Amino acid sequence: MALRLYDTATRSVRDFVPRQPGEVAIYLCGVTVQSAPHIGHLRSGVNYDVLRRWLTHQGLRVTFIRNITDVDDKVLDKAAAAGQPFWSIAYANELVLASAYRTLNVLAPTYEPRATGHIPDMHQLIARLIERGHAYPAGDGSGDVYFDVASFADYGALSGQRLDAMQPAEDCVGRAKRDPRDFALWKGAKPDEPADAVWPSPWGPGRPGWHIECSAMCWRYLGPEFDIHGGGLDLTFPHHENEVAQSQAAGLPFARYWVHHGLLNLGAAKMSKSLGNVIDLDHIVKIGVRPVELRYYLTAAHYRSRIDYSDDALRESATAYRRIEGFVRRAAERVGAGPATQPSIPAAFAAAMDDDLNTSAAFAVLHDEVREGNNLLGGADEAAIRTSLGRVRAMVGVLGLDPLDPAWGDAAPRDELRGAVDALIALALDQRAQARARKDWAAADAVRDQLKQAGITVEDTPNGPRWSIGEQF
Known part of the structure; x- marks a missing residue:
């Protein structure tokens, strides 16, 4: 196949070759559901949905795993502040997230595991690391278990850092670590944390560290080695660096390609729940932008580029989408909707998508075709109109943006x-x-x-x- 992807691990654009012919296995780090999602989270869902659709268009069978982090320090903090069980907070936000993904026409994952459903898998992986000399239970009786970063020679390779230049982990104060840069695999139960966020383990009651959750779920659903691990650029370190270390130290080859999408900024900082500078789907609707137009906005920029959000930029993007929609609907009224995937996608569009999912270049091809199609609408050549409509619908189809897709419901005005x-x-x-x-x-x-x-x-x-x-x- 012709697809090339930027691989964070090698810092280069590489030809994508699936591990198994005709099949692709992808793991996307999902959302920590301590609160409702913002459009930065939705960018992640949309970007990897485009990758998945493009791989499917090329005839590959895609297994797509997107996890839910439903137990974490942030979830517990939110639950304590609200006076509710952590699982109640997590599940309520998970439902909101799922609804937002459906609203943006993001395909449902093959599986969407929750961290709390895979505690035994985490125990098995931690035990293997201890046996291999890469992890150790804390000597203070706390029940903590840590990964020994000095034991893994390639630690820092994914993010391009040297171990001796790294800062101590955030939880190093007051913990019985051999090295302040060691990170937690298992966190012993603490008196001030809720009793329902505690599980028994060979090292004492407690809960998992964040990083071990994803490694265990990757192993459970995709096996020792899989094709693509995705997530936001901000996850490269420490989360993905720690995933690589603990998985490979346990003897798992792990991900063959690492794909990271750029951040969505609001002002000078990334959009973040912890910073409180977020824009959610409700705000988008209030300013008169439809979900399909938000998806266009999130898709039009190259997935590795930073998006500096503004309402005006979103409205401009919505106007651009409406030009596509206007042609598709007028042409369909003229010659009939026809099949959404014929004739074939233009070669220039396919070349752009194969070039590290260069949607910016692909959208230029799409808009050129829309302009040509609009010119054809002024004439009598219905066969040419039908061909142009087919090409446009084929392109927007693999982007999840077809105006005639029933998934958009009543997004268009009534007939x-x-x-x-x-x-x-x-x-x-x-x-x-x-x-x-x-x-x-x-x-x-x-x-x-x-x-x-x-x-x-x-x-x-x-x-x-x-x-x-x-x-x-």
Whole structure:
């Protein structure tokens, strides 16, 4: 296959070769559900959904695992502040997250395991690390178990850091570690933590460390070695670095490619629940942007690029999507919707997607085709219109953005409302044409200006005027 991906581990764009012919196994680090998701989390879901769809389009069978971190320091802190059980907080936010993913047409994962459902797998992995001399129970009777970073020669390779240049782990104060950079695999129970967040273990009651959760779930669902491990750029260190260390130290080859997406910033800092600078799906709806338009915004930028969020940038992106939607709907009304995947995707689009999922270049090809299709709508060649519509729908289909996809529900205006609007616009354009015929340029310009104020853009072409919707109605 022709796909090339940027691999964080080698810091290079590499040809993607699946471990098993015809099959791809992907693990995406999911969300820690201490609160409702923001659009930075949704970017992760959308970006890897595009990767999954593109691999599927190329004929590969994809096993896609996206976990839920439902027990963690942050979850326990939120639960304590709210006076609720940690599992109640976690599950409520998990439901909100699942709803947001469905709203953005993100395909459901093959499996979506919760950390709390895999404690025995974590125990097995920790025991293996202790046996191999890469982990040790704390000597203070706390029940803590730590990974010995000095025992793993390649520690720091994924993030490009040297061990002697690393800062101590955040929980080093007051803990019985051999090295302050060692990280927790198992955290012994503490008197001030809820009793329902404690599990028995060979080292005493407690709960898992964050990093061991993902390694255990990767092992459980994808085996010792799998194709792609994904997540946000901010997870490279320490989370993914620690995953690599503990998994390989346990004798698991682990991920063959590491794919990280860029962050979504609000102002000068990344969008983060801990910082309190978040934009959620409700805000997007309040400013008049539909979910399909948010997906377009999150998809249009290259997945490794940083997005500096603003309402204005999102609205501009929504306008761009509406140009695609306008062509697809008018063409479908003219020649019928037809199958969404024929004819084939343009070669330039496929080349862009194979180039490390370069959606920026792919969208340029898409918009060129939309412009050509709009020109064709002014003529009589319905076969050409049908071909153009098929190409556009094939492209937006693999991006999860097809306006005719039933997944978007009532994202488009009702048919009767669209029919009325079409008739009114046709009447206004006829009045403009009559004014132009009698050379009453002021009247013709006035009609055009009135349409523009209503969000309708009119463009004069050799085949007559062409209109498009600039704003949702």
